[in-house]
Amino acid sequence: MKIDANSLPNDPEQLKKMLLELQADTxxxxxxxxxxxxxxHEIIHGLLERYEISRRKAFGKSSEQNPGxxxxxxxxxxxxxxxxxxxxxxxxxxxxxxINNKPKRxxxxxxxxxxxxxxxxxxxEQVCDCCQSSLHKIGESRSEKLEFVPAHIKVxxxxxxxxxxxxxxxxxxxxxxKTAPMPSTPIPKGIATASLLSQLITAKYQYGLxxxxxxxxxxxxxxxxxxxxxxxxxIRCSELLMPLYDLFKxxxxxxxxxxxxxxxxxxxxEEKTTSYMWVYCCGEDKLNNNxxxxxxxxxYHNSRAAQCPITFLDGYSNYLQVDGYAAYGKTTAILAGCMxxxxxxxxxxxxxQGKNKTGKADxxxxxxxxxxxxxxxxxxxxxxxKHQVRQDKSKPILDKINTWVANNREKxxxxxxxxxxxxxxxxxxxxxxxxxxxxxxxxxxxxxxxxVKPFVIGRKNWLFSNTSRGANASAILYSFVETAKAxxxxxxxxxxxxxxxxxKKPESLExxxxxxxxxx
Numbered sequence: 001m002k003i004d005a006n007s008l009p010n011d012p013e014q015l016k017k018m019l020l021e022l023q024a025d026t027x028x029x030x031x032x033x034x035x036x037x038x039x040x041h042e043i044i045h046g047l048l049e050r051y052e053i054s055r056r057k058a059f060g061k062s063s064e065q066n067p068g069x070x071x072x073x074x075x076x077x078x079x080x081x082x083x084x085x086x087x088x089x090x091x092x093x094x095x096x097x098x099i100n101n102k103p104k105r106x107x108x109x110x111x112x113x114x115x116x117x118x119x120x121x122x123x124x125e126q127v128c129d130c131c132q133s134s135l136h137k138i139g140e141s142r143s144e145k146l147e148f149v150p151a152h153i154k155v156x157x158x159x160x161x162x163x164x165x166x167x168x169x170x171x172x173x174x175x176x177x178k179t180a181p182m183p184s185t186p187i188p189k190g191i192a193t194a195s196l197l198s199q200l201i202t203a204k205y206q207y208g209l210x211x212x213x214x215x216x217x218x219x220x221x222x223x224x225x226x227x228x229x230x231x232x233x234x235i236r237c238s239e240l241l242m243p244l245y246d247l248f249k250x251x252x253x254x255x256x257x258x259x260x261x262x263x264x265x266x267x268x269x270e271e272k273t274t275s276y277m278w279v280y281c282c283g284e285d286k287l288n289n290n291x292x293x294x295x296x297x298x299x300y301h302n303s304r305a306a307q308c309p310i311t312f313l314d315g316y317s318n319y320l321q322v323d324g325y326a327a328y329g330k331t332t333a334i335l336a337g338c339m340x341x342x343x344x345x346x347x348x349x350x351x352x353q354g355k356n357k358t359g360k361a362d363x364x365x366x367x368x369x370x371x372x373x374x375x376x377x378x379x380x381x382x383x384x385x386k387h388q389v390r391q392d393k394s395k396p397i398l399d400k401i402n403t404w405v406a407n408n409r410e411k412x413x414x415x416x417x418x419x420x421x422x423x424x425x426x427x428x429x430x431x432x433x434x435x436x437x438x439x440x441x442x443x444x445x446x447x448x449x450x451x452v453k454p455f456v457i458g459r460k461n462w463l464f465s466n467t468s469r470g471a472n473a474s475a476i477l478y479s480f481v482e483t484a485k486a487x488x489x490x491x492x493x494x495x496x497x498x499x500x501x502x503x504k505k506p507e508s509l510e511x512x513x514x515x516x517x518x519x520x
Contacts, residue, residue: 108144115147153221156193158182184503187236194503197237198495200230205474205481206491208458231470238473240502245297245476247509248483249312252295255282256440257319257336259448260309260328263456266464267302267471275302275468277475279452280312287488293515294486296451298475302468306330319438321445324428337431338445343368345421352417360408361418364425367401375443383439390436398433401425451482487514 009015126135160179168175186194203209211227218225252258262278278301283294301308306327313320313331320333323341346368349361371394378389405425412419425432435441455478465471484494498512510516 108146153223184500184505186240186499186503187233190233192233194496194499197233197499198492200234201237201477201481201495202492204234204462205458205477206454206485208461210462231466234477235469235473237499238476241476241480241498244498244502244509244512245479247513248295248297248479251293251513252280252282252297253314253316255293255295255318256438257321257442258282258313258316258333259321259442259445259451261323261445261448261452262304262308262325263452263459265300265459265471267466267468268464269467270302272302275300275471276304276308277452277455277471278308278312279448279455281448281451281482281486283486285447285450285486287486294483296479296482296486298455298478298482300468300471300475319434319441321442321448323445324424324431334434335431336434336441337428339368339371339432339435340444340446340449342421342425342428342432345417345424349416349418349421359418360412361421363404364401364421367397367404370397371443381439386439387437390439395436398436402429405429454478454482483514489514489517 008018121135127133128135160182163178164175182188186192186197192200200211200214203214204211211230214230215225215227258280259282260278260280262276265275265277266273267275278299279296280299281294281296283292285294285296287294299308299312304327306329309328309331313333315332317332318334319336320328320331321336321338322328323338328335343365346361346364350359350365374389374393374397378386381389405422409419409422409426412422414420414423435443458478465474480495480498481491484491494514494517497517501512502509
């Protein structure tokens with residue numbers, strides 16, 4: 001503001017008053033500028049954080065381990081106070097030495113068919129090169145090579161002789177022709193056997209081979225099988241397997257702990273552009289010796305609304321382990337949170353700090369690392385033993401984390417990656433502590449995330465479903481593939497057994513449950 005000296009009053013008191021007003025205006029203007037600069041700094045810092053995280057995801061190692069976790073702490077940020085340094089000091093700085101074992105070739109299974117080929121010296125060469133005396137056999141060397149025999153396809157031609165009565169023919173009485181009934185097949189009047197159908201299902205849902213590629217493979221064998229025909233077969237197989245799927249579901253809902261997750265899916269002929277495949281599972285993702293029931297069920301919906309898990313779980317009131325998605329909170333289950341999700345938030349904050357820097361994110365990551373260390377040490381213990389160890393060792397660490405979050409949440413900009421991580425922990429803390437209540441609950445929801453991964457990988461190959469009917473069929477067939485895998489069964493063999501047995505319409509399906517099936 002320009003001031004004309006001739007217009008200034010001569011009264012000293014008036015001059016003082018004008019000077020104070022000018023000073024106050026300047027202070028206000030500078031304060032506004034500082035606020036604007038602070039906002040711009042926060043925006044720039046947030047963009048730099050996101051850029052750094054995107055760059056690491058695109059070009060860095062694909063791992064959820066603490067970035068720089070194996071390095072000595074250095075270049076600590078100024079944000080670390082004495083309390084933070086004390087917590088970091090509690091971390092054991094001794095790193096376990098990594099032993100790189102030389103890979104060894106595993107022997108080929110003894111039960112594989114073998115063809116022995118003997119390569120011997122010709123008779124005229126079985127003499128000594130020095131003295132021309134005859135050589136005698138002192139032993140032999142053996143080596144193994146693996147040969148692949150391509151699948152062979154055959155036609156099963158069913159012949160049913162017909163019988164008639166000659167006497168009835170002579171007398172003119174109506175003659176009834178008798179013939180043996182057709183054996184039950186998964187698709188009546190179709191050309192597909194259970195073995196072919198199980199191959200189609202396994203190829204698509206276990207190994208991610210789309211139907212158009214399978215169509216090309218069959219063409220190489222001189223067989224014309226259109227993808228439309230195969231798609232119809234898969235849908236009819238899913239309908240045949242539906243009663244057993246319902247039995248799986250009743251077994252799942254009887255478990256003490258269920259894990260759940262969801263992932264998007266494109267269905268062309270649906271009103272909404274994005275549909276969702278929900279997954280519910282229990283037990284482990286591979287066979288173990290603790291007699292747990294390993295079940296994985298997929299459930300398709302063209303929505304991500306809370307009504308989807310509410311309908312599927314149907315009043316389930318035990319523990320449900322999930323991520324932070326609010327829809328699960330509408331169910332009647334007791335929610336258990338996912339420590340892995342919380343840790344990922346702090347790993348992003350750690351990544352945003354920059355390489356070789358130690359900041360506040362390291363404090364939480366070190367404490368969460370201790371929780372996982374405790375879980376690693378008790379994974380073979382009983383649920384009661386796990387519960388006791390968690391009360392003695394894990395609970396004090398969680399108390400430290402909650403206190404630290406409460407003390408620091410207001411100090412960190414909420415839109416920064418660290419601020420987002422702290423907000424997530426604050427909102428999910430009561431769920432993240434649920435696993436302390438019962439030794440049967442896991443520390444995280446990785447069980448469900450591993451269960452949904454095969455679907456995500458398969459989706460990269462076949463990209464979308466055409467109709468909701470096809471998506472529902474995929475949900476059922478994926479359920480059988482993943483449940484069979486989790487119980488250590490050969491997927492192709494298990495599917496053949498189920499299709500053949502269900503085609504007979506048995507009164508009971510208990511013998512088809514994975515833990516009741518004997519494969520040998």
